[in-house]
Amino acid sequence: MTDSASRPRLHGELLSTSLLAFLKNWNAYGYQLSQRLAEAGMPDFDSGTVYRTLRQLEKTGMVSSFWDTSESGPARRMYSLTKAGELFLSGWIETLQNYQSILQTALSSFAPLVPRAPETKDVDSAL
C-alpha cells in the first residue's frame, strides 16, 4: 500500500469483490472461482479475466497464493484472503449499500433521493 497500486478503482470491482468474498470463507483456486461465480448467479466472467484479476489482487496485497501440487492434474494456484483484502471487502459493502439504496429507491416509485422541488426553476444553490 505504499505506492501506485494502493488505490483500487471503482469500476471493475464487481469481479474483484466477488472473488474476495468467495475467498473469505474458503481458500480456492482460479478455475474453481470462475465456476463458483457462474453458479452463484453472476453472469460468466471470462476465465482469462478471472485469472488476471486474481494476479492483480495479489499484487495489491488483497490475496496471497501458493502452488498446490498435492492433487493430480495441473498445479493449482491456491488463493487466500489477506487482512487487507478483508478490510477492502467490508469497506466496499458500504459503498455498495449506498449504491443499492439509490437503485431501490429509483425503482420503488418516486420517493425523492434528495429533497428538491421537481418543476420549479430554483436550481440555483440547492447545495
Add this chain to the structure above:
Amino acid sequence: MTDSASRPRLHGELLSTSLLAFLKNWNAYGYQLSQRLAEAGMPDFDSGTVYRTLRQLEKTGMVSSFWDTSESGPARRMYSLTKAGELFLSGWIETLQNYQSILQTALSSFAPLVPRAPETKDVDSAL
C-alpha cells in the same frame, strides 16, 4: 458499428446504472448528476467520465437529451430516461441482488450486516 454497443457490459455499470436511477424520477443534467452522485455517498466519479457516460447512454438509447437554455448561464443538456433505460435498470437490479447476497454471505461471518445468517458452516454446496 451499428451493433457494437448493443450489449451492455457488466463491469463499468455502477456509474451508468446510478445515472439511470437518478433519471428515473427526475430529469437532470450532467453537472447536477455528478454532484448528486457524491451526495448520495458514491465516491466521486470524474466529471468527464460522467459526461461521456451520459452521451454513451444516449447513443445506446437508454436516455434522451435536449439543450436547455431557459436559465441563465451555460446551456444545460437535460437528460431523461427512456423506456429502454427503465427496462435495463430493472434488469440490472436482479443481477445486483445476486451479487449483494454473495457479499453479505461472505461477510456475515465477522460483520453481520443483515440478520440473515444461517450460521451453519456447511458452505460446500451453499452456492
Add this chain to the structure above:
DNA sequence: GTCGATAGATGCAGTATGCACTTAGGCGCA
C-alpha cells in the same frame, strides 16, 4: 498416442477511465 477435461496464462484489439485542459455563459466587483 490421441482426446478431453482441468488449470493457468498471454497477445491483441477494442473500450473505458482518470487527469488535465479547453471552451463558454454569466455574475460580482474594483
Add this chain to the structure above:
DNA sequence: TGCGCCTAAGTGCATACTGCATCTATCGAC
C-alpha cells in the same frame, strides 16, 4: 472594462481493463 470565479459541458492523451482467441501443460480414459 477587465478580472476572477462559478457553472456546464466537452476533449486529448496515456494508461488500465476487458473479451476473445490461443497457448502450454498435467493427467485419465480409450
